[in-house]
Amino acid sequence: FKEFVIDFTETGKTVEEINKALLAKGIFGGKDLSKDFPNLGQSALYCVTEVHTAADIQELVCALKEILN
Numbered sequence: 001f002k003e004f005v006i007d008f009t010e011t012g013k014t015v016e017e018i019n020k021a022l023l024a025k026g027i028f029g030g031k032d033l034s035k036d037f038p039n040l041g042q043s044a045l046y047c048v049t050e051v052h053t054a055a056d057i058q059e060l061v062c063a064l065k066e067i068l069n
Contacts, residue, residue: 002049003045004046005045005046006043007043009042011042013067014034014042015029015034015042018067019044025063027063030045030046030047033045046060
C-alpha cells in the first residue's frame with residue numbers, strides 16, 4: 001500500500017469539512033492530522049491499497065476538485 005499526505009491549508013477549508021463532503025459522496029476521507037500534528041496545518045493522510053482501482057482514485061480526485069472549487 002501507499003500512504004501520502006495532502007495539505008489543504010491554502011484551500012480555506014478544514015479536513016473535517018472536506019471529509020464530511022466526501023462522506024456525503026460515499027467516499028471515506030483521509031485521516032485528519034491537524035490535531036495530532038498541528039505543524040502540518042490542515043493535512044490529511046490517505047492510503048491506497050491493491051483493492052483501490054484507478055477508477056476509485058479518479059473518483060476521489062474528481063470529488064476533491066468539486067469540493068474545493
